[in-house]
Amino acid sequence: MQWSPRAGEVAGTAVAGLGLGVAALLVDPVGRVLVGGAALLLLGLALRDALVRPRLQTGPDGVTVRALSGGASIPWPRLRARLRTQRRWGLQARTLELEDTADDAVLVVLGRRELGADPALVAQALQAGGAGS
Incomplete structure (x- = not known):
């Protein structure tokens, strides 16, 4: 996906x-x-x-996140995907946080605009694929 x-x-x-x-x-x-x-x-x-299309891509080994500076690949066993909901200026904002549990330097935060879909649905798909929460 x-x-x-x-x-x-x-x-x-x-x-x-x-x-x-x-x-x-x-x-x-x-x-x-x-x-x-x-x-x-x-x-x-x-x-x-x-x-940077596609921005987030899943594969059999894990996920790849593309950025202008290059891509970051995170294997399924080390991937933690969390949905974060915050209120900003009276509006509710949801973001998807992807973290590599073995490398503290890799934290990716993606919103609805970058994903083209609701971050909650993407988080569910990633957790069904093998990501931890």
Whole structure:
């Protein structure tokens, strides 16, 4: 199984970034900096989401998490997958935490946008696949 940001969301982010880029040409100099910065941020986010597909992938040996700096593979026996629910500014936010129990340096936190699915469902699928909780 694999999870990635939804293609429609990636395309929408890129279109919004391009729209802000065009708008940056039409505003005053201070506005160019602000709107241009927002355009670069959205275009960079869309590019990252397009390059690191799939973001999380399972296989017979474990899971692989892709990032711009490379990938991290965690074998099933060493994988701990936890669902964390927090309240931020009155909203409930769920994240999936993946931890390598043998290597304290590997902790990956993924949200709904990065997975393209509810983190609770992904956590259930990983725990059914052999991950600890």
